[in-house]
Amino acid sequence: APSILWLRRDLRLSDQAALVAAAAAGPVIPVFILDDDTPKHRRMGAASRWWLHHSLASLDASLHEKRSRLILRRGKCEEQLALIAAETGARSVHCLRHYEPWWRNAEKAVAKQLDLQCHDGNYLLPPGSLTTGGGTPYKIYTPFWRALKEHMPPPSPSNRPREIAAPDKWPASDMLADWNLLPTKPDWATGFTAQWEPGEAGARKRIAAFADEAADYDRCRNLPSQEGSSRLSPHLHFGEVSPATIWQRTADAGGSVDVFLGEIGWRDYAQNIILQFPDYGGRSARAAFDVDLPWRSGSAADADLAAWQQGRTGYPIVDAGMRQLWATGWMHNRVRMIAASFLIKHLLLDWRLGEQWFWDTLVDADYASNAVNWQWVAGSGVDSNMFPRIMAPLTQSEKFDAAAYIHQWVPELAELTEPAIHDPESFGQRPRSYPAKIIGHREARERALAAYDVMKAHG
Numbered sequence: 001a002p003s004i005l006w007l008r009r010d011l012r013l014s015d016q017a018a019l020v021a022a023a024a025a026g027p028v029i030p031v032f033i034l035d036d037d038t039p040k041h042r043r044m045g046a047a048s049r050w051w052l053h054h055s056l057a058s059l060d061a062s063l064h065e066k067r068s069r070l071i072l073r074r075g076k077c078e079e080q081l082a083l084i085a086a087e088t089g090a091r092s093v094h095c096l097r098h099y100e101p102w103w104r105n106a107e108k109a110v111a112k113q114l115d116l117q118c119h120d121g122n123y124l125l126p127p128g129s130l131t132t133g134g135g136t137p138y139k140i141y142t143p144f145w146r147a148l149k150e151h152m153p154p155p156s157p158s159n160r161p162r163e164i165a166a167p168d169k170w171p172a173s174d175m176l177a178d179w180n181l182l183p184t185k186p187d188w189a190t191g192f193t194a195q196w197e198p199g200e201a202g203a204r205k206r207i208a209a210f211a212d213e214a215a216d217y218d219r220c221r222n223l224p225s226q227e228g229s230s231r232l233s234p235h236l237h238f239g240e241v242s243p244a245t246i247w248q249r250t251a252d253a254g255g256s257v258d259v260f261l262g263e264i265g266w267r268d269y270a271q272n273i274i275l276q277f278p279d280y281g282g283r284s285a286r287a288a289f290d291v292d293l294p295w296r297s298g299s300a301a302d303a304d305l306a307a308w309q310q311g312r313t314g315y316p317i318v319d320a321g322m323r324q325l326w327a328t329g330w331m332h333n334r335v336r337m338i339a340a341s342f343l344i345k346h347l348l349l350d351w352r353l354g355e356q357w358f359w360d361t362l363v364d365a366d367y368a369s370n371a372v373n374w375q376w377v378a379g380s381g382v383d384s385n386m387f388p389r390i391m392a393p394l395t396q397s398e399k400f401d402a403a404a405y406i407h408q409w410v411p412e413l414a415e416l417t418e419p420a421i422h423d424p425e426s427f428g429q430r431p432r433s434y435p436a437k438i439i440g441h442r443e444a445r446e447r448a449l450a451a452y453d454v455m456k457a458h459g
């Protein structure tokens with residue numbers, strides 16, 4: 001009997017433990033189910049759908065090279081898998097484990113009906129497997145990473161199976177084009193196409209390009225004007241490459257590659273947090289942030305949110321980041337921190353509004369990584385409370401040498417040079433086409449700290 005390979009965020013053939021197990025057992029039916037119901041409001045955002053379309057097309061092409069194919073279905077996973085099993089006589093379903101709360105529920109529902117075999121491989125270590133000396137899961141990154149490193153390197157990645165036997169009869173499949181995952185009008189994704197190559201082959205190219213530079217990672221990663229980081233995040237999110245493969249390809253680079261591997265560790269850490277706090281994307285771990293902090297609301301707050309989303313805050317570094325996000329589906333990490341801090345503290349808007357915007361616009365939108373980073377910037381999370389540490393965006397912009405980055409993304413400021421480019425208004429050089437600062441830095445800082453005091457007073 002054939003086995004079903006149930007694919008989700010693991011769209012690869014190499015180092016794919018579920019595929020290895022299914023292929024060893026006989027014919028394989030690779031299946032991807034677009035399930036917009038189970039995740040509810042966590043259905044994939046628009047930028048992720050763009051990526052998904054191209055990644056599925058790429059995976060299907062790779063499967064065809066093996067005389068296999070990808071079956072596409074839409075609906076509830078447990079229902080579709082049961083239908084396919086009935087249609088083909090498949091006995092088992094193999095998958096890689098996923099930790100988003102809706103995927104854990106879906107796995108439970110499938111296991112009630114079918115023989116579901118879950119495998120590991122999307123993380124350096126299976127989330128939940130590390131515990132502190134006291135036997136509880138880790139909540140803080142540094143000790144987590146120290147403990148995880150003891151188990152490294154990860155097991156050698158496996159090759160793609162030489163053969164993937166086809167079943168006697170293929171079940172029906174949707175047509176990818178009918179899923180309408182790509183934008184129609186307006187087509188906001190033209191800049192995505194120039195920047196990215198979704199799929200396993202694209203991921204391999206990124207690793208090859210980055211492996212030569214990994215040694216210099218620590219010096220370059222904070223400089224948005226340079227391509228100092230790997231840009232592997234969407235490939236990792238969609239599982240087009242395993243973290244074990246990245247480890248194997250980069251760990252010997254020397255220099256500051258350990259800092260890079262530590263970032264891969266942040267990805268594991270985030271999943272461990274989600275496992276402990278499934279609501280982390282929608283609820284502050286420090287509950288007072290949701291209850292007592294006087295976040296702004298109303299029409300002025302809505303207008304400020306829109307200005308932030310559109311990159312029209314009058315703070316060039318923030319605006320450059322938000323426009324890079326809109327144009328390419330990605331934003332530099334340092335600028336993500338500055339832009340997130342700006343929304344939360346300068347605009348005093350609930351971090352969850354920013355989390356939702358990122359969810360819709362990032363090609364690497366990841367429930368765990370997004371929530372953990374937003375809560376980290378807000379100070380509402382399980383680790384240290386950063387709220388009173390208010391980043392000064394203009395100082396950050398200078399410190400991290402963002403002039404070329406601003407030139408690239410904010411064309412209104414093309415004529416400006418340093419230092420005015422970081423703060424055109426204060427230098428009296430703001431062009432009329434560029435918005436005035438939405439709020440002054442000192443005023444914003446005082447407002448944020450006052451709001452923080454209100455929350456503390458309630459506590």
Ligand code: FAD
Pocket residue numbers: 221229230231232233234236237260263264265266267270331332333334336337340358362364365366367369370371373374377
């Ligand atoms: P590199 O610097 O090359 O790092 C390598 C890999 O490590 C990344 O591809 C990513 O998988 C992982 N990684 C790096 N930094 C982090 C981090 N802080 N947390 C978790 N994993 C990390 N990353 C996402 O993948 N998805 C998100 O939805 C996401 N939302 C974020 C929201 C905010 C407010 C902030 C501040 C950060 C967020 N990040 C998110 C983390 C980080 O910004 C991106 O992973 C990184 O910019 C991706 O670029 P890169 O692949 O070049 O990273």
